[in-house]
Amino acid sequence: xxxxxxxxxxxxxxxxxxxxxxxxxxxxxxxxxxxxxxxxxxxxxxxxxxxxxxxxxxxxxxxxxxxxxxxxxxxxxxxxxxxxxxxxxxxxxxxxxxxxxxxxxxxxxxxxxxxxxxxxxxxxxxxxxxxxxxxxxxxxxxxxxxxxxxxxxxxxxxxxxxxxxxxxxxxxxxxxxxxxxxxxxxxxxxxxxxxxxxxxxxxxxxxxxxxxxxxxxxxxxxxxxxxxxxxxxxxxxxxxxxxxxxxxxxxxxxxxxxxxxxxxxxxxxxxxxxxxxxxxxxxxxxxxxxxxxxxxxxxxxxxxxxxxxxxxxxxxxxxxxxxxxxxxxxxxxxxxxxxxxxxxxxxxxxxxxxxxxxxxxxxxxxxxxxxxxxxxxxxxxxxxxxxxxxxxxxxxxxxxxxxxxxxxxxxxxxxxxxxxxxxxxxxxxxxxxxxxxxxxxxxxxxxxxxxxxxxxxxxxxxxxxxxxxxxxxxxxxxxxxxxxxxxxxxxxxxxxxxxxxxxxxxxxxxxxxxxxxxxxxxxxxxxxxxxxxxxxxxxxxxxxxxxxxxxxxxxxxxxxxxxxxxxxxxxxxxxxxxxxxxxxxxxxxxxxxxxxxxxxxxxxxxxxxxxxxxxxxxxxxxxxxxxxxxxxxxxxxxxxxxxxxxxxxxxxxxxxxxxxxxxxxxxxxxxxx
Numbered sequence: 001x002x003x004x005x006x007x008x009x010x011x012x013x014x015x016x017x018x019x020x021x022x023x024x025x026x027x028x029x030x031x032x033x034x035x036x037x038x039x040x041x042x043x044x045x046x047x048x049x050x051x052x053x054x055x056x057x058x059x060x061x062x063x064x065x066x067x068x069x070x071x072x073x074x075x076x077x078x079x080x081x082x083x084x085x086x087x088x089x090x091x092x093x094x095x096x097x098x099x100x101x102x103x104x105x106x107x108x109x110x111x112x113x114x115x116x117x118x119x120x121x122x123x124x125x126x127x128x129x130x131x132x133x134x135x136x137x138x139x140x141x142x143x144x145x146x147x148x149x150x151x152x153x154x155x156x157x158x159x160x161x162x163x164x165x166x167x168x169x170x171x172x173x174x175x176x177x178x179x180x181x182x183x184x185x186x187x188x189x190x191x192x193x194x195x196x197x198x199x200x201x202x203x204x205x206x207x208x209x210x211x212x213x214x215x216x217x218x219x220x221x222x223x224x225x226x227x228x229x230x231x232x233x234x235x236x237x238x239x240x241x242x243x244x245x246x247x248x249x250x251x252x253x254x255x256x257x258x259x260x261x262x263x264x265x266x267x268x269x270x271x272x273x274x275x276x277x278x279x280x281x282x283x284x285x286x287x288x289x290x291x292x293x294x295x296x297x298x299x300x301x302x303x304x305x306x307x308x309x310x311x312x313x314x315x316x317x318x319x320x321x322x323x324x325x326x327x328x329x330x331x332x333x334x335x336x337x338x339x340x341x342x343x344x345x346x347x348x349x350x351x352x353x354x355x356x357x358x359x360x361x362x363x364x365x366x367x368x369x370x371x372x373x374x375x376x377x378x379x380x381x382x383x384x385x386x387x388x389x390x391x392x393x394x395x396x397x398x399x400x401x402x403x404x405x406x407x408x409x410x411x412x413x414x415x416x417x418x419x420x421x422x423x424x425x426x427x428x429x430x431x432x433x434x435x436x437x438x439x440x441x442x443x444x445x446x447x448x449x450x451x452x453x454x455x456x457x458x459x460x461x462x463x464x465x466x467x468x469x470x471x472x473x474x475x476x477x478x479x480x481x482x483x484x485x486x487x488x489x490x491x492x493x494x495x496x497x498x499x500x501x502x503x504x505x506x507x508x509x510x511x512x513x514x515x516x517x518x519x520x521x522x523x524x525x526x527x528x529x530x531x532x533x534x535x536x537x538x539x540x541x542x543x544x545x546x547x548x549x550x551x552x553x554x555x556x557x558x559x560x561x562x563x564x565x566x567x568x569x570x571x572x573x574x575x576x577x578x579x580x581x582x583x584x585x586x587x588x589x590x591x592x593x594x595x596x597x598x599x600x601x602x603x604x605x606x607x608x609x610x611x612x613x614x615x616x617x618x619x620x621x622x623x624x625x626x627x628x629x630x631x632x633x634x635x636x637x638x639x640x641x642x643x644x645x646x647x648x649x650x651x652x653x654x655x656x657x658x659x660x661x662x663x664x665x666x667x668x669x670x671x672x673x
Contacts, residue, residue: 002050002054002055003054003324004324005058006054006056006058006059006060006061006062007059007062007324007328007331010059011062011328011329011331011332022056023053023055023056024053024057024060026052027051027052027053027056028049031049031050032049033045034047062328065328065329070110070111070114070157070162072162074139074163075137075138075139075140076137076138077136077138078108078138079105079135080101080102080103080108080134080165081101081102082099082100082131082134083100083129083178084098084126084127084129085097085099085100086098087188087191087192088120088125088127090220091119093119093121094119094121095119095120095125097120098117099115099116100115101116101163102131108138114162114163115159115162116138116161116163116164116165117141117161117163117164118165118167119164119165119166119167120166122169123169124174128185129178129179129180129185130174130178131174132174133172133173134171135167135168136165136166139163139164139166140163141156141157141162146547146668147514147667147668147670148550148551148554149551154332158327158329158330158332159327183279183282184282187279190216191216195212198211198413198416201416201427202430202434203430206437207438207441208221209221209222209223210239210440211409211433213239213240214406214409215410215414217240219239224544226441227239228546232390232448233392233394233398233444233447233448233453233454234384234391234392235402235444237342238403238406240335242293242339243293243339243343245290245410246277246293246294246297247293249276249277249414250273250297252411254269257269257272260272267305270301270305273301274302277297277298280294291323292336292343295318299318300315313347316347334387337383338380338383338384341379341380341383342380345376345377345380346372348476349374349375350371350372350375353371353374357371366400369403370396373396373399378472379472381468382464382468382472383465385465385468386460386462386464386465389457389458389459389550389559390454390455390458390559391455392453392455393452393454394450394453402443402444405436405439406440409433409440412429412432413433415429416429416430456561457553458501459553459554459556460501461500464497464501467496468493468497471491471493471497474487474489475487478490509528509529509556509557510672511526511527511528511586512525512527512670513525513586513587513589513591513670513673514669514670515614515636515638515639515663515669516548516668517663517667517668518547518640519639519640520617520640521536521537522593522614522617522618522638523545524593524614525552525563526584527552527555528577531564531576532552532557532558532564533564534548534564535579535584535593536565536568537567537595537616537617545565546560548560548563568595582596586673587673588673589611590609590610591610591611591612591614592614593616594614594618594619594626595616595618596619596620606631607627607630608629608630609633610632611632611634612632612636613626613634613636614635615635615637615641615645615649616638616641617640617641617642617645623648623649623652632658633659634660635659635660636660636661636663636669637649637650637660637662638664639663639664
């Protein structure tokens with residue numbers, strides 16, 4: 001805990017690493033004094049010193065890591081030498097992969113040795129470890145431009161990724177092959193083999209996406225709406241390869257190696273299982289959840305080989321520290337946090353729930369499934385609400401239905417990969433698996449549409465999340481010691497958290513106008529009270545507008561799935577909102593969205609006064625022509641507008657002394673009306 005607190009504080013507060021290390025000598029002195037003190041009342045001193053020591057080491061470690069981060073802004077076409085760092089993924093527009101930058105021009109030398117997300121429209125799809133000479137548009141990863149939006153810049157920086165490279169057709173020249181790690185080579189081969197095998201036997205669409213997510217953690221074939229469905233019912237942990245999957249593979253390996261007995265045979269058996277689990281971890285993309293589970297199994301198996309007993313809490317703590325040493329910024333990975341919260345929650349609360357388990361084996365299996373699900377939800381609830389702003393009330397039904405189905409699919413998938421050479425048997429098994437996958441997706445859709453199944457649009461501040469954690473831990477201590485004061489304090493903290501959520505819902509919500517920064521499109525939000533409408537150039541799938549959720553909930557509005565989306569071509573008239581052919585009236589203001597060719601030689605005398613003129617990518621023509629019949633008080637240049645269009649309108653506004661705002665440069669335009 002002390003180590004992670006040091007990481008958290010040093011991430012938020014910037015100090016040089018040696019300042020943090022100054023605490024270490026003092027901590028060692030405190031530990032030494034506490035260890036040598038003969039008084040029983042001083043037994044806490046050694047623990048306090050150890051806490052300070054690990055705190056300072058965690059803070060110093062993350063400060064050293066932060067000092068190596070690359071910072072800079074760039075956007076230019078240039079030549080790079082790159083090494084393909086993973087398996088390329090096919091997309092609608094070409095392919096995508098992660099590259100390691102081997103060589104770059106002098107002014108971009110800071111990128112050498114770092115990684116870049118690479119997008120290519122070339123017909124050449126490289127293999128893992130290929131070395132390429134490319135001509136690409138290289139851009140830095142921008143910070144978020146919308147209010148309270150998730151920062152992909154920080155997310156990628158924590159993984160050593162600092163740039164995006166966009167490669168056009170005919171701009172790739174293969175120049176060699178790097179030496180590769182044989183384990184990684186095997187892992188990527190197994191990834192390709194798994195994908196090709198499932199495609200060969202007729203898996204496609206949603207079924208292909210789900211089976212690949214279950215088997216190897218590859219989510220590239222899951223569309224946004226399917227992910228949203230699973231997330232809404234609290235089932236994304238099933239699609240994320242994690243401890244459950246490792247346990248299932250572990251059981252299979254133990255069964256396959258049943259003939260290895262005795263001391264020597266047992267050691268060889270455990271070594272083979274360890275190697276197989278780590279190969280699987282590489283195949284599954286080395287995600288935090290799979291690594292955490294694999295590290296825990298590693299400690300357990302090594303303990304067996306050394307004939308040492310193991311404490312499960314020590315194993316969890318050891319795997320936690322090992323992963324933070326590998327990447328201290330994992331502490332800010334929501335998947336990482338949810339994994340550990342679920343495991344710790346099960347270890348703490350399941351023993352109490354397990355006391356009432358029935359003796360019948362069949363009923364006990366069902367009871368254990370329910371009890372483990374309940375236990376896991378306790379400490380994951382604060383994180384779920386804080387990061388996803390919702391809580392699925394149907395999580396028990398979800399686990400009862402989906403865990404047996406996905407277990408059958410995983411085992412069936414393993415058998416299919418093993419017998420792919422046997423055409424008749426493999427085709428029969430593939431048909432059964434496809435039916436099971438359709439049943440799984442249909443079950444998810446059914447559960448999602450249960451009325452009141454999900455509590456949504458809940459906004460938590462960080463202090464509320466932490467208070468809820470404290471409340472649950474106080475309740476756990478109450479179950480141990482049965483002191484009424486503890487449960488009263490726990491309930492009081494829960495009431496404070498609930499009151500904070502209720503206050504954010506009932507506070508005054510003034511009408512608001514937001515022109516969001518949306519790549520390749522326009523999204524203009526007009527919200528009054530809980531009613532929100534979004535004017536956009538094309539109504540996409542709901543997943544495309546999830547970036548609005550954080551700001552909407554922060555402002556006390558309903559989330560994006562409750563927003564009414566209106567296309568530019570629509571015409572709508574409601575008591576507080578009217579829109580037709582670009583003209584909009586809302587909250588006493590007049591807005592004109594120029595989304596078509598400006599009509600030449602059109603004039604009105606006097607020009608029509610509008611409060612806000614929005615210029616977007618579909619605006620065509622000369623600004624002078626439009627300003628002959630429209631007189632805006634304020635011009636908003638949308639983020640979808642090209643640089644040429646943005647510069648042209650910026651020049652005109654400066655020339656005509658018209659107040660303006662450029663979304664592409666300054667981020668979303670937000671105004672309270």
